[in-house]
Amino acid sequence: MTRRALIVLITGLVLWPVPWNRAGAQEPDGLAVAAALEQTLTSVIEKAGKSVVSIARMRRDRRPQPLDPFNPFRPDQNDLASPEFVPNQYGSGVVIAGGAGGNERFVLTGYHVVLDSASTGPVGQQTESRLFVRFADRRGCEAQILAADPRSDLAVLQLDFEQLGLKPAEVPALPLPESTELRKGQLVVALGNPYAVARDGSASASWGMISNLSRRPAAGLQSPVDEDQPTETIHQFGTLLQVDTRLNLGTSGGALLNLHGELIGLTTALAALEGYEKSAGYAIPMDAGTRRIIDSLTQGYEVEYGFLGVRPENALAGG
Structure with missing residues (x-):
């Protein structure tokens, strides 16, 4: 539907x-x-919406924009922290809690959204891009990758709370549900930053329903942020939610919510690459496997995957 x-x-x-003839019935x-x-x-x-952020990604070698001589009061287009700054690469993120007692705050987003950006490790100084996160109250700060997992296309960002001017506990976070029972036809709400229109921090909203479960994206789709990013992930095996909500470029890393306001998925803009007018989208479900990955990332750990160690052979071949 x-x-x-x-x-x-x-x-x-x-x-x-x-009907008038149903005496005593409350229609x-x-x-x-x-x-x-x-x-x-x-x-x-x-x-x-208070827990959904916009993410701007700017290359360190970006060419500065010239000043407009006809509008000297125009905001600086080279200032990453300015709401008027229009990034070439952008996405969305969701604030989640972690750490001891859940008192720390991180931003959960898609790995392809923050690819090649600064990390908390020593390699971060050599990266090509900077990240800036803006909240619904228009506050903003720079962020670094705490940990990322390309195979699940998930990344967790660490915020500069000193620049933000808030304590971690003062930033509202979306709780991860202990369990999610998802069904076709279930109504959902999506919040994100399509085409960077939510760069002031106010997430754009749309709604629809879950079209199908355990889907996989069409073969050959590449990252909506970086065409050089490898596309082979665990989602190629059919793990994604399909929703009829239109998820345009920039909505990757946004929140997919049920009518109780619970985070049931992390949106991705993969379907937008097939055609801008297609009313379809995918989301990474917040199931037990995803929550395990997120728990590892918020602790700064590399996500471990088990392998069966079985190699297929042709049983009909003569030996």
């Missing part, structure tokens, strides 16, 4: 005649049903 069909269904509920008011759904959506967006 598409979003248009869902709107038609809700409209039908509003206009549906109430639901169609308008009240629509208003309740609207209230649920706005509440989820308002609360979760």
Whole structure:
């Protein structure tokens, strides 16, 4: 069912005649049903939007933009911290809690969003790009990669809280659910930074439903941020959620929420590469495997994968 069909269904509920001959029966008011759904959506967006950030990625060798002689008061286009700064590479992220007692704050995003950016290790000084994270209250700070896992396309960023002007506990985080029971047709809300329009920190919202489970992207799709990034991940084996929410470039690393405001997935803009008008998207589900990966990354560890050690051979070949 598409979003248009869902709107038609809700409209039908509003206009549906109430039978007069059902004595004592309390029929639901169609308008009240629509208003309740609207209230649920706005509440989820308002609360979760505080924990969704925009990420700007700038190459260190970026050519400075010349000053506009006709508008000397125009903000500096070379200032990464300026809301007017328009990055060539951008994405989204979700604030999560970690550390002892869950008092630390990190940003969870897609690995391809922050590829070749500064890390907390000594190699970070040699990287090609800088990262800047902006929050819904327009505060912002630079960030570095704490740990990343290319195979799951996940990365965890460490924030500069001194530059941000806040303590970690003062930054609202989206909790990771202990378990998620996902179904086709389940309504979802997506928050992200499409085309860098949310670079001021206010995440853009869309909604739809889960179209399918355990999907894999079309073969040959490359990263929406960096064409040189390898595309072979564990998601090629069919781990992704398919949603009918349009996830344009820049929504990678954004939040996919259920109507309870729980983080059930991390959005990715892979489908946008097939055509800008396709109303489809993918998300990495927050299942037990993903939560295990995130737990390792927030501790700064490399994610370990087990291998069976079996090699296939042709049983019909003569020996």
